[in-house]
Amino acid sequence: MRKVLWVVGIIAVLGAAGFVTYRVLAARQSATQVGTVNTQTTTVVLGSIPATISTAGTVRSGQTATISWQASGRVDKVNVKLGDKVQANQQLASLDPASLSPALISAQQTLINAQKSLANLQGSSLSLAQAEQAVTTDQTTLTNALASRAGLNGKTVTSQAVINQAYANYLLAQAKVDTLQKRYDNMASLNDQNLRKAQALSALSAAQQTRDADLAAYNGDKAAASSQDLATADAAVAVAQAALADAQHQVELIKNGGATDDIKAAQAAVDAAQATLNQQFLAAPFAGTISSVSSQVGDLVSSGTNAFQIDALSNLFVDLPVAEVDVTNVKDGQAATLTFDAIPNKTYNGVVTQIGLVGTSTQGVVNYPVTVQISDADAMVKPGMTAAVSIVVNQHDNVLLVPNQAIQVTGSRHQVVVLFEGQQIPVPVTVGLTNSTMSEVTGNQLKEGDTILLNPPAATNTSGARGGGILGGGGFGGGFGRPGG
Numbered sequence: 001m002r003k004v005l006w007v008v009g010i011i012a013v014l015g016a017a018g019f020v021t022y023r024v025l026a027a028r029q030s031a032t033q034v035g036t037v038n039t040q041t042t043t044v045v046l047g048s049i050p051a052t053i054s055t056a057g058t059v060r061s062g063q064t065a066t067i068s069w070q071a072s073g074r075v076d077k078v079n080v081k082l083g084d085k086v087q088a089n090q091q092l093a094s095l096d097p098a099s100l101s102p103a104l105i106s107a108q109q110t111l112i113n114a115q116k117s118l119a120n121l122q123g124s125s126l127s128l129a130q131a132e133q134a135v136t137t138d139q140t141t142l143t144n145a146l147a148s149r150a151g152l153n154g155k156t157v158t159s160q161a162v163i164n165q166a167y168a169n170y171l172l173a174q175a176k177v178d179t180l181q182k183r184y185d186n187m188a189s190l191n192d193q194n195l196r197k198a199q200a201l202s203a204l205s206a207a208q209q210t211r212d213a214d215l216a217a218y219n220g221d222k223a224a225a226s227s228q229d230l231a232t233a234d235a236a237v238a239v240a241q242a243a244l245a246d247a248q249h250q251v252e253l254i255k256n257g258g259a260t261d262d263i264k265a266a267q268a269a270v271d272a273a274q275a276t277l278n279q280q281f282l283a284a285p286f287a288g289t290i291s292s293v294s295s296q297v298g299d300l301v302s303s304g305t306n307a308f309q310i311d312a313l314s315n316l317f318v319d320l321p322v323a324e325v326d327v328t329n330v331k332d333g334q335a336a337t338l339t340f341d342a343i344p345n346k347t348y349n350g351v352v353t354q355i356g357l358v359g360t361s362t363q364g365v366v367n368y369p370v371t372v373q374i375s376d377a378d379a380m381v382k383p384g385m386t387a388a389v390s391i392v393v394n395q396h397d398n399v400l401l402v403p404n405q406a407i408q409v410t411g412s413r414h415q416v417v418v419l420f421e422g423q424q425i426p427v428p429v430t431v432g433l434t435n436s437t438m439s440e441v442t443g444n445q446l447k448e449g450d451t452i453l454l455n456p457p458a459a460t461n462t463s464g465a466r467g468g469g470i471l472g473g474g475g476f477g478g479g480f481g482r483p484g485g
Helices: 002-028 102-122 125-151 160-186 195-223 227-256 261-280
Strands: 041-043 045-061 064-068 073-078 091-095 281-283 288-293 306-311 316-323 335-340 343-355 360-362 365-374 386-403 408-410 413-420 423-434 438-442 451-453
Touching: 045 365, 045 423, 045 438, 091 306, 102 261, 125 227, 160 195, 261 281, 316 386, 335 365, 343 386, 365 386, 386 423
Parallel strands: none
Antiparallel strands: 041 451, 045 316, 045 386, 064 306, 073 091, 091 281, 288 306, 316 365, 335 343, 335 386, 343 365, 360 365, 386 438, 408 413, 413 423, 413 451, 423 438
16 A cells, blocks of 8 residues: 555546646746747648659650761762651662762672572472472372272282283294194084094183183282382382472572572672662661751762761650669669659659669769659650659658648758747758658657648757757657646
C-alpha cells in the first residue's frame, strides 16, 4: 500500500511539473501573440515526398546522321523536303547522269560486263531448263527400273544351265520332227491305208508332242527369274537412282549459282561496280525525319558536300551532367520529369536509360553524363532544346510534410513556428527528404494537422524567446493540440 501511494505521488509531481512548464512556456511566448494581419499559416500534412536531383541538358534524337554526296556533279532530283518522314534505304536525291565524272560513267559499263560474267558462271535459263528435263527423264528411267525389279519378286529362281538344257531338248525334238515330217511327206503318193505311211504319221505325231512338251518346259524355265536376272535388275535400279541424284544436284547448282571461287569473285566485281555507280544517289541510312536540307536541284556539288540531316525523332533523349556527390543515387529506370522554357505550362515524363562510367572535371567540379529518354515527347519537343530535368532518386510515403518556407535554419538546427492557442512557439525539427517545395520532418515534435507559420519571424539563438532551446528538443510528445500528451 505504501508503495502504491509512493508511485501515485511521483505521478502527481510530474503532472504538476508539466503544468508549470506549460505555463512557463505560455508566459515566455506572450510576446509572440498573433496580432498582425500579415501572418500566414498552413498545416502539417501526411503524404509522400520524392527526393530529386535537378539539372539541365540538351535534347537530342536517338539517332542522327549527316548525309553527304560521294561524287561530283549537278543535282538532278531532290525527292524530299524538310520535315518529311523517310524509310531506310529510301532514295533522297540523285545527280544528273550527264554531269558524272568519267569514272562513274565507266562504272556503268563495268557493271554490265560483271553481270554478264556472273550470269555465265551461274548458268543461263536454257541450262536450267535442260537440267530440269534431265531430271524428268531420269525419274522415268528409275520408275521403269523399279517396276521391272518388282516384277521379279515371287518368281522361282532357275539356273541358266537348266534353261540351256531345256532349250537344247527343244531343239533336238524340233530336229526329229523335221526329219519325220520329210519322211512322211515322201509317202504322199501312197494310200492312207498303207501300213508304212500310217507308221510314219504315227512317229511324226509322237515327235511333235515331244517337241511341244520340250518347248513348254523351255518357256517355263526361261520365264522364271534367274540370279542373273535379279542382279541385272538391281543394277539397273542403282544406275537410275545415281543418274537422278546427279541431275537434281546439277539443277541446284544452276539455281544457287554454285559456290566456286570464280562465282564469288564475279559477284564481288558486280558489287564493287554497283557501289561505284550508286555514288550518284543519296539514300536514307535509317528510318527518320529529314531535319535539314542543304541541296537543291541544279546545285553543283562535290564529294563531301552536305546534303541532308536525318534524325530519328521517335526517340528523344536528354544528356545531363550530374555531380559526383549525386550520381551514386541515380539508377537505370528511375523516373524523371522535364520542363522546357520554350514549352510553358507543360511537364513531360522520362526515364533514366544510361549512366556514364567516366566523369569529366570542369573548373574543379566533376560531373558524370546521365541520359534520360523522354517517354511522352510530342511535336513541340525538338532536338537542341534545353530541358530542366528532375530525377526521382528516392521517395518516402506516409510522412509528415511542411513547406520549405516554413522551416527556419540556424546553423545546423532546423525549426518551425507552431501556432498554439494564439501563441507562436518555435519547435526544433529534423529534416528528412526534401524537394523544391516541401520537406519531410521526422521525430515526435509535430503531428498531422498542427498549424505552423509560413512566414515566421526571424529565428534567434537558442537562449532567446523564440529559440528551439526552450523546448529542450522534446516538444510536447505527440504534437501540439494535446498538451501533456
